[in-house]
Amino acid sequence: MSQIKVAESAGFCFGVKRAIEMAYDAIGKESPLYSYGQLIHNKTVTDDLASKGVQIVDSLEGLTEGTLIIRSHGVGKALYDQATEKGLKILDGTCPFVKKIHNIVHEQKEMGRGIIIVGDGSHPEVQGINGWCENSAAILESPEAAQTAQIPPMERYAVVVQTTFRQSKYDQILDILKERGISMEVFQTICSATEKRQNETVELSQSVDKMIVIGGRNSSNTQKLVEICAKNCRNTVHIETICDLVLNNFKKDDKIGITAGASTPPAIIKEVVVTMSEALENAVQNLGGSEEATFEQLLEQSLVTLHTGDVVKGTVIQVSNEEVSVNLGFKSDGIISRGEFSSDPTVIPSKTVQPGDEIEVFVVRVNDGDGNVVLSRKRIEAQKGMEELEAAYNEKSVVTGNVTQVVKGGLIAVVNGVNVFIPSSQVSNRFIEDLSVFKGQDLEFNIIEMDRVKRRIIGGRKALVEQEIAAKRAALFETIQVGSKITGTVSRLTDFGAFVDLGGVDGLIHISEMSWGRISNPREVLKEGQTVEVFVLDVDKEKGKISLSLKDADMNPWKLAVDKYAVGSIVEGKVVRMVPFGAFVELEPGVDGLVHISQIANKHVVKPEDELKVGEIINVKVLEVNPEQKKISLSKRQADAPVEEAPAAEEAATEE
Structure with missing residues (x-):
């Protein structure tokens, strides 16, 4: 007959019990009441404390009064000092x-x-x-x-x-x-209690066929117990509550060991033990109370009754206030609450099922105290979702999940009711500083790591993103042509230019190709995220490089320079650069002319800086225009006092 052994030290340790008792004792006496982080890695207890007014905080920012409970894990000295400065009362539950x-x-x-x-x-x-x-x-x-x-x-x-x-x-x-x-x-x-608990777990897991470890998913000591059990007993399961236990996995003559982490309340341990014994007790009664029945007979008899963890089919009787009643062919009807109907909170039961529909359900509890069977349809989704994820992991296929949370180090995406963690390093092929942009989005990814015992499922998008970019790159290089005009988004700015995302491939606009005029920094013209129209100057498929320009060749100001700056006309310009032999004057963005040193003034000029300043606006006379070489010869002295200066103009053009 099946045996159930419970480790003597399973459940609350002294430190955790002390902190929990301290919290419950303070309820109703202290207000407002805060706990710094979760007092215990157990959702049942945490939810109960929250319902009684204990607020969980991760920092003291904004707190000006009240009582702060320090959890058994303890905190650093700085938090005590900060709480004292704020005038908060401290209940120290440190182990x-x-x-x-x-x-x-x-x-x-x-x-x-x-x-x-x-x-x-x-x-x-x-x-x-x-x-x-x-x-x-x-x-x-x-x-x-x-x-x-x-x-x-x-x-x-x-x-x-x-x-x-x-x-x-x-x-x-x-x-x-x-x-x-x-x-x-x-x-x-x-801790001596920890050492004792782990030693007991080693001995127990070596002497049984199957091990059940009860405790929070985030509990360090529970995880260590799972590791110990998995090493010694191949059939080890980790559950948080009775709802995670699937009784159909246990067979006749199994020797079953049960241990629990330091954050597991005694009531949860007891519920697991009682539930596992329930099948045997019910079967004995159904066989007329005969204690002489074999375990095999009891097991066969139990298959026609209901047990926690069973997956059965039933018929919908009615849907009232979004609570679904189901006929299971059992002595009592089953009830599916709105919260247990679907993992998708937007699903409305009354619009999904109708009386007479046959549905598959998970038995959460055989008797809720009022004689009803507590059912879950959401758990079925999760089980099927887990199977689908395992298949996707084995087949290396792509799954789609909705991002519900942005957590430290990554994202949580839900796939068919199952949470999948996507580390920040696997969200894309490059670092993304603000992951919150993904919240609420549907993302495609692979399952790159899966451990059903620990319920650890890791997703990764990096390889998919790289494949997608490679495909876009190949498509772009097949179609892009020199001289064409295309649209892109500025992805990155540097001192020498700007990179533009053309759809999977970045092209470079060199700073010299951003304006017909003179600029000192690309940020004067562009900003990251800006949509721009660019001209393709060059494509190097072998090196994967694309050169771009913001300058439209048809708008080249030198094309109009001959007509716009006729020889002999006097125009206005700005001094932009000094050289030993003269000064360059900007007539318009992209068009500069040279005032030779001999054309600056009607006197001998040693240095252009003696007569002119950069940024100064001056009048100059056009002496010569050469659009092919992009050169214009100018004279300031002739604009100031016109004289015949043809030989000087020729001299200036020669020295330039």
Whole structure:
């Protein structure tokens, strides 16, 4: 007969229990009441606290009064100081084991020693510990990190370890530090309850056929229990609540082990054990109470009854207030609440199903206390979605998901009711600073990593984006022609020009091709994101380069220069550049003329700067126009006092 063994130390540890009791005790006595981060990695407890008025905050910005609960993970010294300055009352729920590490680190830092913390640098406990040594610690998460980390030379280091860290891993890291010649004092700060829980889990997982680990997905100590169990017991499942448990996966004569993380309430553990026993108890009663029945008979009998985790078909009886009643052929009808009908909140049950429709449902609970069977259609979607994702992962096919959240380090996209994490490095083929632009969008991506036990699903778009760009690049190079006019978007500005996205390929507008006039910086003409019409100057398919221009050849001012600046006419211009032999004067953007030094004044001029200034507006007389060589000879002295100066004009043109 099937056996169920529960680890003695499963569930709340002393520190977590103390913090939770502190919070519940403060409800109704302190207001407003805040917790710095989630007090516990358990959604059931967190939601219950929130419903009773405990507000979760990630910073103290904007808080001016109230009571702040410090979670068992602890926080850095700076947060205590900030809370005190704001006049907030503090309820310190820091685990005593963690508080001990804070004191060690603070004292050792005061003594001038360096600090090494062994643990997960992204975990709140480790971040809080680091906050007691001015965030100066070297943090080592693995033996590999201990081998390669840059540890500044110091006379002596103090080494502490995260309370939930595995002892064997800690020992490996210490051995590596010794081999590297690090002078150190080692503090054994792994929580005794954690060590006991992990040792029990090792023994239990080695002695059973299947293991169930109960705890939050974000709980560090729960994840370590999952790793231990998976190493020793191939059939290991990780669940957060009874709703995640699929009883059909357990067979006759199974030896089943159950353990739970430090953030798992006793009530949830009890519910799992009772539910798993429910099938056997119901089957015994249905066989007339015979305790002599074989387990195989009980199992066969149970298949015609309902159990938590079953997937069955039923007929819709009615839809009332968007709650769906379903006939299951069981002694009680099933109920699907609006929230459990679909993973898409926009779906309206009454517009999706009608009385008489046959639907497939997931049994969440056989009896909700009022005799009804609690059902979920959303869970069916999630299970099917998981299967489809696994198929997409194996076949390397593309899936489409809607981005629902922008989180630290990436995006969360939902595919058929299943959350998929897309790291920021996999969102595109280039760095994107603001990921919020993707929220609400439907994105295509591949499943690049999948672990159903840990419910870890990673998506990636980088390869798809690169394939799409390659296809667009090939298409563009097949059609683009020199001399054509096309539209693009300015993607990047540099000191020497601007890159324009032509649809998968960037072309370059050199600064000299941005205006007929003189500019010193591309930002004078263009800005990033601007849509522009450009002319294709050159295409190099082998190197993948395209040269562009903003200048329309038909608008070249030199084409009209002969008629516009007739020889002998007096025009106005601006001095733009000095050279030893004269000064260049801009007549209009793109058209400059030279006033030779001999044509500046009716006297001997040593340097052009003696008579003229850059930026000065002057009148000049046109002596000669050569549009082919883009040259115009000018005279200031003739414009000021006209005389016959033909030989001088020839001299100026020659020296130019």
